[in-house]
Amino acid sequence: MEVLSTPSNGAVNGHKSNGVTHGGHHNCTASHHENGGRKEFGSIKPGWFSEFSQMWPGEAFSLKIENLLFKGKSDYQDVMLFESATYGKVLTLDGAIQHTENGGFPYTEMIVHLPLGSIPNPTKVSRQFFPYLAAGFEDPRVTLHIGDGAEFVRGAEKGYYDAIIVDSSDPIGPAKELFERAFFEAVWRALRPGGVVCTQAESIWLHMHFIKHIIANCRQVFKGSVNYAWTTVPTYPSGVIGYMLCSTEGPKVDFKNPVNPVDKHHLKSNNAPPLKYYNSEIHKAAFTLPSFAAELLE
Numbered sequence: 001m002e003v004l005s006t007p008s009n010g011a012v013n014g015h016k017s018n019g020v021t022h023g024g025h026h027n028c029t030a031s032h033h034e035n036g037g038r039k040e041f042g043s044i045k046p047g048w049f050s051e052f053s054q055m056w057p058g059e060a061f062s063l064k065i066e067n068l069l070f071k072g073k074s075d076y077q078d079v080m081l082f083e084s085a086t087y088g089k090v091l092t093l094d095g096a097i098q099h100t101e102n103g104g105f106p107y108t109e110m111i112v113h114l115p116l117g118s119i120p121n122p123t124k125v126s127r128q129f130f131p132y133l134a135a136g137f138e139d140p141r142v143t144l145h146i147g148d149g150a151e152f153v154r155g156a157e158k159g160y161y162d163a164i165i166v167d168s169s170d171p172i173g174p175a176k177e178l179f180e181r182a183f184f185e186a187v188w189r190a191l192r193p194g195g196v197v198c199t200q201a202e203s204i205w206l207h208m209h210f211i212k213h214i215i216a217n218c219r220q221v222f223k224g225s226v227n228y229a230w231t232t233v234p235t236y237p238s239g240v241i242g243y244m245l246c247s248t249e250g251p252k253v254d255f256k257n258p259v260n261p262v263d264k265h266h267l268k269s270n271n272a273p274p275l276k277y278y279n280s281e282i283h284k285a286a287f288t289l290p291s292f293a294a295e296l297l298e
Helices: 105-116 149-154 173-181 181-190 208-221 262-271 281-286 292-298
Strands: 002-005 029-034 037-041 040-047 048-051 060-073 078-084 087-095 096-100 125-127 143-146 161-166 191-200 226-232 240-246
Touching: 048 078, 048 087, 087 143, 105 161, 105 191, 105 240, 105 281, 149 181, 161 173, 161 181, 173 181, 173 208, 181 191, 181 208, 208 226, 208 292
Parallel strands: 002 143, 125 161, 161 191
Antiparallel strands: 029 037, 040 048, 048 060, 060 078, 078 087, 087 096, 191 240, 226 240
């Protein structure tokens, strides 16, 4: 297993793996310099944490703070960890929620299992995740690389990976590159024929114009399947998040019907950790969009 980790600066992290592991969450940074100005995206008021952003103007998401566990600054971000009243421990970087103990599992389970459940016997996998949330680095099968993930993908061996999972931050600042055609072309080059990619793709309630832009870029690059799926995440703005799933030319990939079904018996027999959200029925349902979204994304 080969893992590339970046300090959440908009780059991508990659790994090739014999198993399935989970990534972290997305969100924008708390402050973004644009045209010389500074936009604040997170705030703390007595007893409460609030997240707001230019990505979702006119609204904010707030959590009651029961106990502040840590507040400091790394080489890259302002880091805060607190116990919330409803979602357990909460990690924020630069004022943006990255992970909640009791509400984050739908995102991580879906971004991994939607693509890997759609291809037979995936053995080489690439992903992005926040290093603070990653587990399994002590596994002897893991080789950890810390660096620019986008550069890593550009330098990857052609046709090497079965699947690439891009757990990116929102398309603000450096992360904007991860939603452009040039990056998708680098991903396409790194995938084998019939290989798949799954990338974070924003909310149908807030970002339909941007989702259409992502789909247009993907359809220009990936000549296999191109699909949009979504799931619920209670601690993300609007309560939902989407995924782009694409495949290269080669063996046909039907993302909507998993070829690696997951059930309780399978998990127990493989000593795998229990899944709290994902199952084969949820997998299929993730591709059913509300009428307004389906019409706009056709």
